[in-house]
Amino acid sequence: MAQRDVVVYQGNGPRKKSVSLSLRLSLWLILAATAPLLIVLVTNEIQTRATLIDQADKTLQTDAQTHAQLIQNYLTGKMLEARTLDNTPVVQQYFTDHDQTALQTLLKNGLAINKSNDPDIILTTHFTLQGQYLFHYSIYGFKPEPIGKSLLPPEDLQAVLHSKTGQYVSDVYYDPEAKQSVIDIYTVVFSPTLKPLGIIRSTLSMNYIWSIVNSEKGANGSGSYAFILDENGIRIVDPNQQQLFTSVAPLSSQAQQLIISEQRYGTQDGAPVVSDNVLAGVLNNQQSPVVFSDTPAGASEAYQVTWQRFSNVPWTYFVLTPQSSIYVVANQQLLTTLLIALFVLIPAALLGWMVGNSIAYPISRSVESLLSSNRMLNQLSESEKKTASEQLWMLDASEAGLKSIQYYTNASRKAAYQLNAVGTDLLARPERDKQLILNGVAQMVEIGRYFGQAVTHQEECNRKVAAAMKATNEVARQIESSAQAVNGATSVLDEVVNQLRRVTGR
Numbered sequence: 001m002a003q004r005d006v007v008v009y010q011g012n013g014p015r016k017k018s019v020s021l022s023l024r025l026s027l028w029l030i031l032a033a034t035a036p037l038l039i040v041l042v043t044n045e046i047q048t049r050a051t052l053i054d055q056a057d058k059t060l061q062t063d064a065q066t067h068a069q070l071i072q073n074y075l076t077g078k079m080l081e082a083r084t085l086d087n088t089p090v091v092q093q094y095f096t097d098h099d100q101t102a103l104q105t106l107l108k109n110g111l112a113i114n115k116s117n118d119p120d121i122i123l124t125t126h127f128t129l130q131g132q133y134l135f136h137y138s139i140y141g142f143k144p145e146p147i148g149k150s151l152l153p154p155e156d157l158q159a160v161l162h163s164k165t166g167q168y169v170s171d172v173y174y175d176p177e178a179k180q181s182v183i184d185i186y187t188v189v190f191s192p193t194l195k196p197l198g199i200i201r202s203t204l205s206m207n208y209i210w211s212i213v214n215s216e217k218g219a220n221g222s223g224s225y226a227f228i229l230d231e232n233g234i235r236i237v238d239p240n241q242q243q244l245f246t247s248v249a250p251l252s253s254q255a256q257q258l259i260i261s262e263q264r265y266g267t268q269d270g271a272p273v274v275s276d277n278v279l280a281g282v283l284n285n286q287q288s289p290v291v292f293s294d295t296p297a298g299a300s301e302a303y304q305v306t307w308q309r310f311s312n313v314p315w316t317y318f319v320l321t322p323q324s325s326i327y328v329v330a331n332q333q334l335l336t337t338l339l340i341a342l343f344v345l346i347p348a349a350l351l352g353w354m355v356g357n358s359i360a361y362p363i364s365r366s367v368e369s370l371l372s373s374n375r376m377l378n379q380l381s382e383s384e385k386k387t388a389s390e391q392l393w394m395l396d397a398s399e400a401g402l403k404s405i406q407y408y409t410n411a412s413r414k415a416a417y418q419l420n421a422v423g424t425d426l427l428a429r430p431e432r433d434k435q436l437i438l439n440g441v442a443q444m445v446e447i448g449r450y451f452g453q454a455v456t457h458q459e460e461c462n463r464k465v466a467a468a469m470k471a472t473n474e475v476a477r478q479i480e481s482s483a484q485a486v487n488g489a490t491s492v493l494d495e496v497v498n499q500l501r502r503v504t505g506r
Helices: 021-085 089-097 100-116 154-161 207-214 253-262 277-284 328-427 431-504
Strands: 121-127 133-137 167-169 173-175 180-190 196-205 225-229 235-237 291-294 303-309 316-322
Touching: 021 167, 021 180, 021 196, 021 207, 021 225, 021 291, 021 303, 021 316, 021 328, 089 100, 089 180, 089 196, 100 121, 100 133, 154 167, 154 180, 154 196, 207 225, 207 235, 277 291, 277 303, 277 316, 328 431
Parallel strands: none
Antiparallel strands: 121 133, 121 196, 167 180, 173 180, 180 196, 225 235, 225 316, 291 303, 303 316
8 A cells, every 4th residue: 555645734934024013003103194294395395496596586687687787877977978078168179279278178177077076087088080199187197008009999999980979988908007997988079060070088997897796795695796798708897806807718819819919908918718608608699598507617506697788888797696595595494394394203203103012012912822823733733744644654564464464364274275185085095094094184184173263263353453454544544634634724824824924014
């Protein structure tokens, strides 16, 4: 009989430990308590930042417009004043006949007016229409210096003569000794019949313009400032001395040569390039956005920039502020909200931990009990398996022994039968041998009879052994069935335990 195998369910192998039930409950409670606050926080942050950026952009635009208008009004006033004073009858008379009496009156009146009303005009110089020098006056004692090779550059002469308004504003010049920038306002003097008579150059100090630009420092947040670019992209007014008189884009060779020949900025060098493609694009593109983002040369962070063009001079006014300063208020609000969230989060975390533990503790204890029962059932299942295997092995051995006994029983029966046959044959022999053989044969017959009884007894034993084996077989089958039932119960219990493990995270 083949050996029977009993399969015992071994349960699931090692499983990865997940987050505990108490911790998950705590996290859910914390999330439920803080989710509305977080939503408000994120919404407020998004809306606040967008509003602040919009307000900062509008503030920058207003600031640029206001200060650019101040400078423009200042220049317009100086140009209008120069036009008025340069076309008085005394001036017209001098340019008509070069009368010395008119000259003395002109000098006296000009110095008096400069001293009382126009201290920004540091030098006034008179020229013929051909650009020849006539005379000058200055309340500061300044004298006209050559610009390049002449007192009146040919380019400026042609510009003022061909001007529709009879006025022209020169490029910026810088005097390193006086440490001040100036511009020249050229005015054509006309007769009462509008005939051109001569040219007057009023050299204007840019100190007032510098004061306006310098006042922008920090006005729109920490790190904010302003500067002015001319039509060539040169920083003619810039609080950053390292970038003053540098160009945002390469200049043409003609413009660079003109700057060098005139020593426009007090040196024999031209305007070095400190590239800024964004600013160069604004100068070249009339449709540039009013507010844009840029990282200026030498800066490590992005700036919010706006610009405003002047109408009476080819300049562009720029105002910049670091984008980080725009977010200061938003960051303060964010910090306040985070502190509030922290004060809410700590009690919520403690409460969640307490509630989570109070809910998860009984379940965890039940899981431990089920795990203990499961281990005991597994041990019982192993024991049943072992017992069933041993019973089946004994049953198979008994069956083999029974077959051997039956074999020898059958052999004994055959031997007894033959012995009886031989004895019967001897008894049938002649009379003279009869008495001699009779005793031996009788003994043989007796032995044969005894053999027969022994065989009969052995057969009875065989029947009893067979019955015992049958009973043992039934018991073994019942043990096997019980082991399988235990296996099934263990399998179900393992599944329950695994589900509880997933719930509790153990």
